[in-house]
Amino acid sequence: MDFDATFDELYPPLVRYCHRLTGDGDVAEDVAQEALVRLFTHQVEGPIPALRVWVFKTATHLVRDRYRVEENRKRLLQVNPVSPAPSESPERRMERMEDRDRVRSALEELPSRDREILLMRYEGFSYKDVAEAVGVAATSVGTLLARAERRLAAALTDMETVA
Amino acid sequence: MTHLDEARLLTLRDGNPGADPVGETHLAECSPCQVVLERLRGRSATIAGALATLDDPHDPAAARARIQDRVVGRQEGATSVTPLRRRRPGLWGVELSRAAGILLVTATAAAAALPGSPVHQWVRSLVSSEDGGGPSEAVSAPASLSSPGAPEAAGIRLSLTAGPLRVSLMGVAEGSEVRVQWVPDAEAAVFAPVGSQFTSGESRIEATVLPGTVRVELPGNLVPVSLEVNGRTYLRKAAEGLEVLGPAEVSGPQEIVFRVPGG
Secondary structure: OOHHHHHHHHHHHHHHHHHHHHOOHHHHHHHHHHHHHHHHHOOOOOOHHHHHHHHHHHHHHHHHHHOOOHHHHHHHHHHOOOOOOOOOOHHHHHHHHHHHHHHHHHHHOOOHHHHHHHHHHOOOOOHHHHHHHHOOOHHHHHHHHHHHHHHHHHHHHHHHHHO | OOOOOHHHHHHHHOOOOOOOHHHHHHHHHOHHHHHHHHHHHHHHHHHHHHHHOOOOOOOHHHHHHHHHHHHHHHHHHHHHHOOOOOOOOOHHHHHHHHHHOOOEOHHHHHHOOOOOOHHHHHHHHHHHOOOOOOOOOOEEOOOOOOEOOEOOEEEEEEEOOOOOEEEEEEOOOOOOEEEEEEEOOOEEEEEEEOOOEEEEEOOEEEEEOOOOOEEEEEEOOOOOEEEEEOOEEEEEEEOOEEEEOOOEEEEOOOEEEEEOOOO
16 A cells, blocks of 8 residues: 555545544544554555545544543533634634634534534545445435435524524 | 435435436426425535535644654554554554543643642633633743743643653754653653744644753653654654664663754
């Protein structure tokens, strides 16, 4: 397995997925890196799409373990707010943080499995791959995804209305 | 006519060709379903845009180096400790205990510190500062956290119950001293001149330091541990022992002093 090519292909989408899933940049990096370390140390072989499913599945499980205690999750979100881009104006930064908080809150309202399904789908995985990574029947993904999208869209709309 | 439900329309929207040939045929002839499908496409675009607001840039170069380092470390460890054996199934338990002992960055450690102590003051100044940033972000620590023997030092602490731990120091000036001390408690720490930048995450401390002495405290019973200075490994400790790889001037059981050479 070519380390550099595999890393270049897998790391950026994986850390983005983990960041969206956890809301914490440091945790996302740790989880993404641990998943890739396991990929390389277990010497998992296969084409890139299969490796991609493998590391996303591993990362999903690592996040589940990490956040098994919900209070711990909340504490981390409070302790590790995401850092702003340094060149932004204060107004733009404020807007961006508000947008982000809104999306984060909406995402948090989803059951964790729905959140995983939705985020994996928006990383471009097929329903079959989503099913394998998250651990549901492939035939259920459409139904679960539809519910997750509906809930997320409704939560976003509600929050915009309130704002 | 029975229209397609949302799940079936999503399957078609998300490009799973051949998964639902009956649905495809229906959709081609059914205007109401096509309207709903367009609405679902719009919803998808909205969600994708919303999710993108959560994204932050990450540094792939640093991640690449860390992963390589950890892969090498694990392979070396696995070879020397359990040759010809795969990792035990119970390893998830180790991961869980690591997760349970998740890092407590400076703010957490300082929250437990006695009021009036330098650590307490530092954190209080961060908390009271409007734009102070979170404790695991890049933080320029004010002078109120002092280090014994280095009164103008700032620092960061990390509590952890199990390895690995990687400490990375960048920007260490030529001729600077890096003093590594083994401590009995379960906290690692880095102290450097005021104005240095510190970050931490699970299993790592990183610092970009200003010229001057750097002091590193490492829990004596923690393995594996590695210390890198300006991208070079100076020290590596595993279950089977300690390797001093950097330019050590003094190497004793309690303290190792490195002197950073020029380019």
